[in-house]
Amino acid sequence: MPLYKLFYLRDSQIQKFRESPPKQKLYSLRIGDYNEAGEIEAPTPYAVWKQLRDEPEARHGRREFGVGDVLETEQSSLMILNHWGFDQAEWRPPETAADNSETEAEQVVAETP
Numbered sequence: 001m002p003l004y005k006l007f008y009l010r011d012s013q014i015q016k017f018r019e020s021p022p023k024q025k026l027y028s029l030r031i032g033d034y035n036e037a038g039e040i041e042a043p044t045p046y047a048v049w050k051q052l053r054d055e056p057e058a059r060h061g062r063r064e065f066g067v068g069d070v071l072e073t074e075q076s077s078l079m080i081l082n083h084w085g086f087d088q089a090e091w092r093p094p095e096t097a098a099d100n101s102e103t104e105a106e107q108v109v110a111e112t113p
Helices: 011-019 045-054 097-111
Strands: 003-009 027-029 034-041 070-072 078-082 085-091
Touching: 003 011, 003 045, 027 078, 034 045, 045 085
Parallel strands: 027 085
Antiparallel strands: 003 034, 003 070, 070 078, 078 085
């Protein structure tokens, strides 16, 4: 049976995600917006969702799996739960110090009259 890693969207980000419009492209996610919450075995992603919703003992102290939460397969594919089902996603590469300094420099140039 497939094994899935669970990633729960941080509480501070849930409302923002729920209010955002649907995307027509691949979701690019920041790992820092998520808390890893262990692993679970289930035949399909929908079985994970149902198991965590209907079987409190399967949660092991975790909350229900909800909109904005992510499953990672054994092949490292990501699936994010939306209002209508699962969509494909990917982890956004972490920003480096060089990326941050370029962004700050671009902002200064853009703000200079």
